[in-house]
Amino acid sequence: MGAYFSEIFSGLWSLFIGMSITFREFFSPTVTVQYPYETLTMTARYRGHIDLIVGEEGKTNCVVCGMCEKACPSDCISLAGEKPEGGKKKELTKYTLDFTKCSLCGSCVESCNFNAIDFSKEYNLASTRKEDFYFDLLQRLKDRNP
Amino acid sequence: MSLTLLNVIVAVIIAIAFAALNAAYLVWAERRGAARIQRRPGPNINGPFGLFQPPLDGVKLMAKQLLIPGGVDKVLFMAAPVLAMAPAITSFVTLPFSDLIVGHNMHIGILLIFAFASIGGMSLLFAGWSSRNKYSMMSSVRAVSQAIAYEIPMLITVITVVMIAGTTDLMGIVKGQMGGFWHWNIFPFKAGLFNPLMLMSFLIFFTCSLAETNRAPFDLGEAESELVAGFHTEYGSMGFGLFFMAEYANIVIGASLTTILFLGGWDCPFGFFPGVWWFLLKIYLLIASFIWIRWTFPRTTIYGLLNLSWKILIPLSLFNLLLTAGLLKVF
Numbered sequence: 001m002g003a004y005f006s007e008i009f010s011g012l013w014s015l016f017i018g019m020s021i022t023f024r025e026f027f028s029p030t031v032t033v034q035y036p037y038e039t040l041t042m043t044a045r046y047r048g049h050i051d052l053i054v055g056e057e058g059k060t061n062c063v064v065c066g067m068c069e070k071a072c073p074s075d076c077i078s079l080a081g082e083k084p085e086g087g088k089k090k091e092l093t094k095y096t097l098d099f100t101k102c103s104l105c106g107s108c109v110e111s112c113n114f115n116a117i118d119f120s121k122e123y124n125l126a127s128t129r130k131e132d133f134y135f136d137l138l139q140r141l142k143d144r145n146p
Numbered sequence: 147m148s149l150t151l152l153n154v155i156v157a158v159i160i161a162i163a164f165a166a167l168n169a170a171y172l173v174w175a176e177r178r179g180a181a182r183i184q185r186r187p188g189p190n191i192n193g194p195f196g197l198f199q200p201p202l203d204g205v206k207l208m209a210k211q212l213l214i215p216g217g218v219d220k221v222l223f224m225a226a227p228v229l230a231m232a233p234a235i236t237s238f239v240t241l242p243f244s245d246l247i248v249g250h251n252m253h254i255g256i257l258l259i260f261a262f263a264s265i266g267g268m269s270l271l272f273a274g275w276s277s278r279n280k281y282s283m284m285s286s287v288r289a290v291s292q293a294i295a296y297e298i299p300m301l302i303t304v305i306t307v308v309m310i311a312g313t314t315d316l317m318g319i320v321k322g323q324m325g326g327f328w329h330w331n332i333f334p335f336k337a338g339l340f341n342p343l344m345l346m347s348f349l350i351f352f353t354c355s356l357a358e359t360n361r362a363p364f365d366l367g368e369a370e371s372e373l374v375a376g377f378h379t380e381y382g383s384m385g386f387g388l389f390f391m392a393e394y395a396n397i398v399i400g401a402s403l404t405t406i407l408f409l410g411g412w413d414c415p416f417g418f419f420p421g422v423w424w425f426l427l428k429i430y431l432l433i434a435s436f437i438w439i440r441w442t443f444p445r446t447t448i449y450g451l452l453n454l455s456w457k458i459l460i461p462l463s464l465f466n467l468l469l470t471a472g473l474l475k476v477f
Contacts, residue, residue, distance in 0.1 A: 008458060012349075015443070022442040026182045034187070 042121040047104050049097060051120035052137050058145040060138075062116040064090040068108035074101040077108060092138060099125070099133040154239065154250050161238035169394035170200035172433065179437045210383040215278065218380065222276035227381065227388035229269035233262035234395035241402050242317045244412040244422035255316040256304060259403065260297070263358060266396060267293035270360075270367060273389070274377040285376030288448055289367035292357060295455035296364075300354035302463040303347045306470045307331055307407045320411030327415040332408045341473055343466045348408045350463050352432075355400035357451070359393060361436060363443040364451055371445075401432035 033040055042048075055061035064081030076098045081090040109117055127133065174189065174196065181188025189196030214220060240255045242248035252258060267290055274286020310331060311319040323330050332348045357364040368376030378389045405411060405428040412425040446454070 018442050019438060022183045022438060025185060026179070026438075028185060030182070030185050030187050032186045 042123065046119065046121055046123070047106065048120040048122040049099050049102060049104070049125075049135065050108055050117045050137070051122075052095065052141045053116055053118050054141065054145060055116075060092055060116055060141060061114045062092045062095070063114050064092055065114070067111045067113065068117060071107040071111035073105065073107060074103060076102045095137040097135045097137055099135055100130060150250075157239050157250060158235065161235050165235055165238060165395040165398065166391065168398050169391035170204060172394045172397065172437075173203070173390070174200050175433075176437050176440070179434070180441045183438075183441045204387070207384055207387040212383040212385055215380050217278045219276035219278075222272045223380075224385075226269045226273035226276065226377075227385045227392075229272060230266060230392035231388045231395070233265040233269075234392045234399065237262045237399050238395075240316065241399070242320065242406070242411065243402075243425050244420075245317070245321075247422055248317065251315065251317050253313070253315045256308065256314045256319070256403075256407075259316075259399070260301065260304070263396075263399075264293070264297070266392065269392075270377050273381070277377070277380040279379055281373040282377050282379050285367050285369070285373045285379075288369075289360060289377060291448075292360075292364065292366060292451060295452050296354045296357040296459075299350055299455060299459035299463040300358065302460070302467050303351045303354070304407065306344075306347055306463070306467050309467075309470055309474060316406050320406055320413065323410040324413050324420065326413075327410065330408065330410040330413070340477075341466075341470055343469060344408070346462060347466050348404070350459050350466075351408065352404055353454075353459065355404060356436065356439065357455075359396040359400050359436075361393075361397065362440040363446050365445060366448055366451060369445060397433055397436055398429065401429040401436065404432055405429050 052060045052062065062079075062081075064079060066079065069077045069079055078094070078096050078098075079092065080094040081092045083090050104119075106119070109119065125133070177199075178188040178196070189199040192198040192202055214223060237259045239250050240248070240252050240258050242251060242255075270289040270293075271286045274282040274284075274289070277283070307319065308314055311322040313319060313322075327333065332344055360367045368378065370376075373379070378386050381389065402425075405425060409428050409432075412420050412422055414420045414424050
């Protein structure tokens with residue numbers, strides 16, 4: 001008999017405890033980010049597809065050594081360069097990334113000795129066309145510093 | 147006579163308008179409240195604070211085709227949503243909102259409301275049975291066993307209140323509680339009755355009205371995780387819309403009855419300015435707690451539900467009935 005009543009009271013009390021928790025939650029601020037209207041800044045360690053780093057005078061640090069191309073296990077990267085007339089170093093003329101095959105392993109970034117490539121913070125990458133995932137990184141570099 | 151008829155017709159129109167408006171905006175309040183409890187903003191795109199959401203939902207529901215699946219019992223299938231909505235509307239006619247605002251006050255008002263409430267249970271049975279769907283069938287069996295289990299403690303509690311008031315007239319019950327919150331049936335500390343267990347009776351009545359309206363945590367009738375959507379699985383368009391509106395109209399009726407029976411109706415807690423605003427304030431506070439409870443507790447099991455009714459609520463309400471009868475006899 002005592003157990004019957006104590007069970008009723010402890011049960012009822014636990015209900016009130018539960019309700020006090022939801023009451024507190026009701027008055028705490030909302031945490032939703034209304035995605036298309038507001039976005040979060042990506043964290044420092046976020047790995048998007050690779051991008052060329054902007055070096056001196058808005059140019060790339062790349063010396064066209066081809067280490068990234070060799071490091072890539074999926075053959076995503078293809079780059080080309082040529083020596084300008086009278087110049088000593090090669091200059092980058094083409095850097096394309098085939099993101100359809102990239103698995104974001106980061107071997108290219110690790111292999112680069114000239115601090116030329118890094119992960120971007122790009123994450124809005126949805127498309128129905130394959131061509132949208134062939135990135136011309138040199139063009140993207142130019143777009144970033146007009 | 148013709149004036150009385152006119153009164154009733156006007157009352158029914160006002161009741162439909164009130165029920166529909168409440169159903170629409172309680173859905174909004176429910177969604178906003180649920181969202182706040184889960185720390186989301188809730189519907190906020192259509193209009194300020196998402197206030198245009200309910201009419202847009204209504205337009206969407208009305209624009210859809212009323213699909214009747216093959217093999218259903220057509221007559222019962224079509225009758226069920228109407229049967230769900232009609233008693234909900236009719237009950238409003240006899241509910242007194244204040245001493246002046248009442249559609250048609252009757253001496254047996256409370257009996258009338260409970261008679262209509264049982265028709266609501268029948269509509270769930272019709273809907274589940276006629277749908278030709280095993281989940282709907284199971285849901286309607288559950289809903290009916292639940293309705294039977296919870297109508298008993300609810301009616302015993304009502305008998306307790308009726309004994310205190312000495313009348314089944316809803317207006318008379320409220321008039322017996324006038325003059326401040328210490329006269330209300332929830333704390334009846336007036337001459338001739340000192341029953342401290344009325345608070346428990348209030349909780350029993352409140353729990354039963356949750357169960358009667360098939361609200362969470364007693365929404366076993368539509369248990370989405372087990373029975374798809376229960377008795378309204380096969381309903382689309384306004385068939386579903388009517389069930390939905392009936393649920394919210396029943397919530398308003400449950401809150402109004404709790405207010406009338408236990409919280410002094412339109413009486414002010416401190417004895418001045420009684421009026422319809424106090425009644426509305428009380429019912430909306432109760433409805434807010436309905437919503438609050440829904441988004442706090444998980445659904446009970448069918449065994450837990452029936453055990454709660456037969457092992458706890460019925461014995462306790464019977465005990466309070468006897469105690470109240472004894473107290474009324476002694477003092």
